[in-house]
Amino acid sequence: MTSITAVDGASASAGTPHRPLNRSDYQTLGLSALGGTLEFYDFVVFVFFANVIGSLFFPADMPEWMRQLQTLGIFAAGYLARPLGGIVIAHYGDKLGRKKMFTLSIFLMSVPTLVIGILPTYATIGIAAPLLLLAMRVLQGAAIGGEMPGAWVFVAEHAPARNYGFAIGTLTSGITGGIFLGSIMGVWLNTTYSQAEVHDWAWRIPFILGGVFGLVSVYLRKFLEETPIFREMQARKAADRELPLKTILRDHREACVLVALMTWVLSTAVVVVVLFTPSYLQKVFHIVPAAAMKANAVATVTLTIGCVFWGWLSDKAGTRTAMVLGWGGMTATAYLFYMGLPGTEASLVGSYALVGFFVGSISLLPVVGVRAFPAPVRFTGLSFAYNMAYAVFGGLTPVLISTWQQVDPLAPAHYVAAMGVLGAAIGLLWPLATKGWQPSRA
Template sequence: MSKHPNAQAHQVAGGAHHRPLNREDYKTLSLSALGGTLEFYDFVVFVFFANVIGALFFPADLPDWMRQLQTLGIFAAGYLARPLGGIIIAHYGDKIGRKKMFTLSIFLMAVPTLVIGLLPTYETLGIVAPLLLLLMRVLQGAAIGGEMPGAWVFVAEHSPARNYGLAIGTLTSGITGGIFLGSIFGVWLNSTYTQAEIHDWAWRMPFIVGGVLGLVSVYLRRFLHETPLFKDLQKRKAADVELPIKTILREHKQACWLVALMTWVLSTAVVVVVLMTPSYLQKVFHIAPADAMTANAVATVTLTLGCVFWGWLNDKIGTRWTMVLGWGGMAVTAYLFYLGLPGQDTLVARYALVGFFVGSISLLPIVGVRAFPVAVRFTGLSFAYNMAYAVFGGLTPMLVSVWQQVDVMAPAHYVAAMGVLGAAIGLFWPMASRGWQPKVQHG
């Protein structure tokens, strides 16, 4: 006898049926990926215009370093709000349905993004301006904390088992595509308008466009259907047992640790290879900003393609060897990339190669979704992922920056170590590596 009525629900994507992806699946996948792209774009576009925002939303007489620190603090507030927002949204996702929360999370992102684009600056509002900006970032952080786990669970529970990895990999590629969209908008704006025009009004465009497209995405998500597994759960009234987080902390600690460690690998790959490396290339190896950003944009494209490839490979050869090849390959190509610097003639090709292996981050949701039973799945994945991301996503830049002072190859060592950790999890942790599912039990 199981401990709670939802023990039956350790099912993966759409149950055990082996049908191919159909038209309805493609609609679900495309609408989910589009929303994820826009939501991630809305969250990261702040980074690309942080300097302008700092100049406009803080007093002009502040020292430059102080202004930069406060701007980065407002950016960091978005990360700190992730766990709380993610857990609250996931709680209701497990109680009243995936679809409602999936739509709410993009609404919670779109509105603050639009508000940032329309917000009066310090010159007009004084101290109220940065406080409103901070509030909008907190709402954005709460939204993204619910969006990613929600999207992974939603798509996984709609997908046929034979295309489970491919569906989650494709969705993850859509989310990473949001970073690319943000950088492209930044490049276009900087090459179309003068710095004075950007400072005066053009910086608002990416926020207004992102907010409007986000609201369009809210409307489109009305056409999605609740997942079959959650409907089944509601019929059996298994969703009304107790607070999902209590069940998670009592009965699913191993799954939480698994997702947390894999999040460490994922956050390192994204933060170090994608977000930190462009400035590292410029500061340490004196590579021109335009060359660094071009190489980074190409790597973001191969990362996006890699997410799909590693998801597809998971369906073909299983999770264990996909983790060994994907994350083991990330360790090797990290050294190939960083040890070959500056090497400008091969910079783009080597950055693209490591980017492709970073695409194996799609293995985290592939493993993470099926590690929890349906009744507490959204909460379990959201809690473990967001808590770990808040810790590792926050500490990694500081750790690498300090380490870099004594060893210029610090990024290579850190990324490679995480690649080895990911491969080891695949080889030695049965819950991760064998498409693990407990025997079906009925409560």
């Protein structure tokens, strides 16, 4: 296959550079987004049932604070495993093919999720219960480390250049939809069953369903085709060179720094606005849990919509414009939201939804990150920079915010706003962030 270069340095991944999305593109995008939704659901559903899991997988006489700490430690183990899993899966994705590793990552997520749903508890097998739970979380972390970069690269290398940002934004919206799916599952389970039933057996339902549907997605991904870019590399043996990570560390350090800084922006937006804020609303402003979760659910929906919009805008108006408007808007709406608390229920939902929409500009990270690396090492480069940065910033952010808010209740607003400024500045000042899409060898 030959790559066709378009005006302004953009080139198509397949066919002519200005062709519209066709039926095959929509199938690729749909199956990729569905798999991403299910895989991210499998990864985050643990946190929605952390209290129940803690009571079942640790000794009953263990102090509550220690039980909670160890449960959250097992949850965090998934994040710590992301870099290693991402690097290994991405290495073979650059060597053996995007599709094979794209399918393997969801398989590695689905099986541990299903196993968690049927694991015996501490009362049955003793210390083996939390150890097995930890092992499953490590496998999940390794899988998610390869899934997101793999999905972004896979879709980017299939999509026509004119719809590059829209395709990646749509895929990212599907991945973030996994958070919403997990939240809805938690609400449904707790309203359908009593607390005793949830504790006794119903907590297993979301894990079993997640594992089963994930395995169905593994089967469906068989119908995806390898990307044209990787087939082109195979044809000229470009994938048979030195270790991809060695090339990344020697020749593409600027791209790694760029992706790492943008990952800092992304991880802050997701961890603080989406995951941390519901608890913050309840503890600092004494907003009832039902109202906090409702507002969070609405914000997650607008986040999902925003991912598509900001990706689309990068196609229509350029990446620089999308980054400045998206992340600049996140700065402004973060202050609007947090400074307006507690407000009324309507203002809470409205302002949370607005900041959620601008948080959707996180889809600009993969828009920039995929094209920052040349095709032979693209998967490895994006996965290495993204997962290493997420492990650091995603892990430190909750600790930083929790400590900071003890002296300033507006700490979340200041931190999110600062990251918005950083993201907008990258768009304005960093040429590599706004270069055209060139899927073939750089």
